[in-house]
Structures are given as C-alpha cells and as structure tokens.
Amino acid sequence: MGFLTDWITNWLKELLIGGIMDNLSGLFDTVNARVGEIAVQVGTTPAAWNAGVFSLIRRLSETVILPIAGLILTFVATYELIQLLVERNNLHDLDYWIFFKWIFKTACAILILSNTFNIVMAVFDVAQRVVAQSAGLIQGSTDVSPSMLADLEATLEGMDLGPLVGLWLQSFVVQLTMTALNIVIFVIVYGRMIEIYMLTSLAPLPVATLANRELGGAGQNYLRSLFAVGFQGMLILVCVGIYAVLIQSIAVGGDPIGAIWGTIGYTVLLCYCLFKTGSIARSVLGAH
Numbered sequence: 001m002g003f004l005t006d007w008i009t010n011w012l013k014e015l016l017i018g019g020i021m022d023n024l025s026g027l028f029d030t031v032n033a034r035v036g037e038i039a040v041q042v043g044t045t046p047a048a049w050n051a052g053v054f055s056l057i058r059r060l061s062e063t064v065i066l067p068i069a070g071l072i073l074t075f076v077a078t079y080e081l082i083q084l085l086v087e088r089n090n091l092h093d094l095d096y097w098i099f100f101k102w103i104f105k106t107a108c109a110i111l112i113l114s115n116t117f118n119i120v121m122a123v124f125d126v127a128q129r130v131v132a133q134s135a136g137l138i139q140g141s142t143d144v145s146p147s148m149l150a151d152l153e154a155t156l157e158g159m160d161l162g163p164l165v166g167l168w169l170q171s172f173v174v175q176l177t178m179t180a181l182n183i184v185i186f187v188i189v190y191g192r193m194i195e196i197y198m199l200t201s202l203a204p205l206p207v208a209t210l211a212n213r214e215l216g217g218a219g220q221n222y223l224r225s226l227f228a229v230g231f232q233g234m235l236i237l238v239c240v241g242i243y244a245v246l247i248q249s250i251a252v253g254g255d256p257i258g259a260i261w262g263t264i265g266y267t268v269l270l271c272y273c274l275f276k277t278g279s280i281a282r283s284v285l286g287a288h
Contacts (some may be wrong), residue, residue, distance in 0.1 A: 016164040019171070038240050041189045042233035043131050044123055044194050057201045061117055069204030073113055076212045077106045083212075109211035117203045120226060124196065127230025134234045158203060181267050188274045189236070196229055224287035228278075231285070235277040243270045 047054050084098045112119065128221035199222075209215045246266045282288065 004165075013164055016168050019168050029266065038236060040183070041114050041193070043128060043194075043234050045121075045128050046193070046200065047121065053197060053240050058117060058195050061201050061203060065117070066204045067111070069113055069116075069208040072205065072208040073109055073211065076209055076215055077102075077109065079103065079215070083214075105211055110210070112210065113204060113208055116207045117200070119199050119207075120203045123223075123226045124230050127233065130231065131233040131237065132268055134237050145166055170261075174260060177264055180269065181271055183272065184271045188271070192229065192232060192236075192278070199226060199229060221287055224285045225282065228281040228285045228287045232277050232281040235281055236274060239270060239273040239277065242273075243267075 041049075046057075054155050084102055203222070206219040208219070209217075210219035243266060246269075247263060
C-alpha cells in the first residue's frame with residue numbers, strides 16, 4: 001500500500017513540476033522577444049515602419065489637410081499685413097519696405113507649408129539617428145538567464161507535494177501577469193508609431209500659423225511635440241538598458257521562484273517607465 005502511495009505521490013509531483021516548467025519555460029521567451037524588439041521598433045523611421053500606412057498618411061496630408069492649411073495661411077498672412085500697417089501709427093508713418101518684408105515672410109511661409117511633410121520627416125530622421133547611436137551605446141542582454149529555470153527545476157524536485165501545488169498556482173498567476181505585460185509593451189511601442197503618423201497627418205494645420213508671432217504658438221508647440229515624440233525613442237532605450245542591468249543582477253541560487261517574481265517586478269517597472277517616457281520627453285522640450 002505504501003508503494004502505491006509513493007507512486008501516486010511521485011506521479012503527482014512530476015505532473016506538477018511539468019506543469020510549472022511548462023508555464024514558465026516559454027513564458028519569458030515571449031517577453032524577452034518583445035523587449036528585444038523595442039530597440040528595433042523605436043529605431044525605425046515612419047517611412048520604413050509600414051510603407052502602406054506611410055503612403056496613406058502622406059496622401060491624406062497633401063490632398064486633404066494641405067488645402068485647409070492654405071486657407072489658414074491666407075488668413076494668417078492677411079492678419080500679419082494688417083498688423084504691420086497698424087504698427088506704423090495707423091498708416092500715418094508708412095514705410096514701403098514693410099510690404100517687401102510681408103512678401104518675403106509670406107513667400108517663406110508658403111515654401112515651408114508646401115514642404116511640410118518633408119520637414120516633418122527630416123525631424124524624425126534626426127531623432128532616429130540619435131536613437132540609432134543610443135542603441136549602440138546602450139547594450140546588455142534583456143533575456144532571463146536559462147540557469148534560472150534549471151535551478152528552479154532542481155529545487156522543485158526536492159519539494160513536497162503541498163508546496164508544489166502552491167507553486168503551480170503561482171506559476172499560473174505568473175503566466176497571466178507576463179501575458180498582460182507583453183500586451184502592454186506591444187501597445188506602448190506600437191502606439192508611439194501610431195502617434196507619429198497622426199501627428200504627421202495634421203502637420204500642415206499648425207505649420208500654417210508659424211508666419212505670425214501671435215498665432216504661431218500652435219505651430220511652435222507642434223514642432224516641440226514632434227521632437228518630443230521623436231526623442232521619446234531614446235528614453236525608451238534608456239528604460240530597456242536599465243531593465244537589462246536589473247534583470248542580469250537577479251540572484252537565482254537561493255530562491256528561484258523569488259527570482260521569477262523579481263523578474264516580474266522589474267518587467268512591471270519597465271512598463272511603468274515606458275508609459276512615463278512620453279510625458280518626460282514633452283516636459284523636457286516644453287510641449288503640451
């Protein structure tokens with residue numbers, strides 16, 4: 001009878017150990033792959049990220065938004081001319097050079113507006129160059145060490161049936177948590193690129209206001225927002241670099257399951273920091 005009991009106990013232990021290892025073995029591979037993709041995604045220009053979406057955004061910007069921006073520029077140029085005339089003592093002290101000044105400013109504004117899409121892409125090209133250089137400096141593996149799971153399996157084989165049941169439940173919670181974090185990382189990284197496309201599609205509207213000092217605040221804030229979203233990629237790489245250092249510093253010898261929970265904690269911290277990169281970039285560049 002004791003032999004049967006031992007056999008059933010060993011069978012249950014093997015079943016639980018197998019379930020725990022199945023829950024954890026492929027789990028970190030997905031998160032490691034997602035974190036590893038971050039450097040690739042933030043280092044990709046809008047034109048290279050998705051050619052189909054990029055072409056759609058360009059057509060919308062140049063065929064739908066640009067004519068509206070032209071009307072806005074007409075109003076801004078007219079308002080600018082009225083201001084120049086009123087500033088000269090309500091036409092009592094009129095200098096004809098102000099008309100040349102107005103023509104020059106209007107011509108520059110038209111030139112900038114007609115090349116808005118290229119200017120916006122140039123901003124992101126500069127930002128992506130900085131991101132690429134940062135990726136070369138920020139190095140480190142974000143992978144969870146394979147020895148962690150090997151040590152965990154050796155520890156599990158020496159545990160009793162009761163604690164194994166508890167660890168199996170913990171591994172199930174870990175699986176759900178890491179799946180959610182994987183989705184969060186995906187949303188943050190891909191959401192940034194979608195934000196870039198949305199900013200690009202409406203670019204002519206705020207750029208049309210740059211010709212006037214009073215009305216140009218919208219255009220200036222838009223340019224700051226462009227640089228903020230572009231340089232957000234560098235902050236994302238900084239977060240990944242810090243995450244890599246923290247992951248590799250986890251000790252796995254004494255408490256493997258504790259190390260796995262520590263890994264989850266660092267991954268949650270990574271997601272929180274990724275969420276904060278956008279607001280930090282905007283606050284640094286004064287965008288709102």
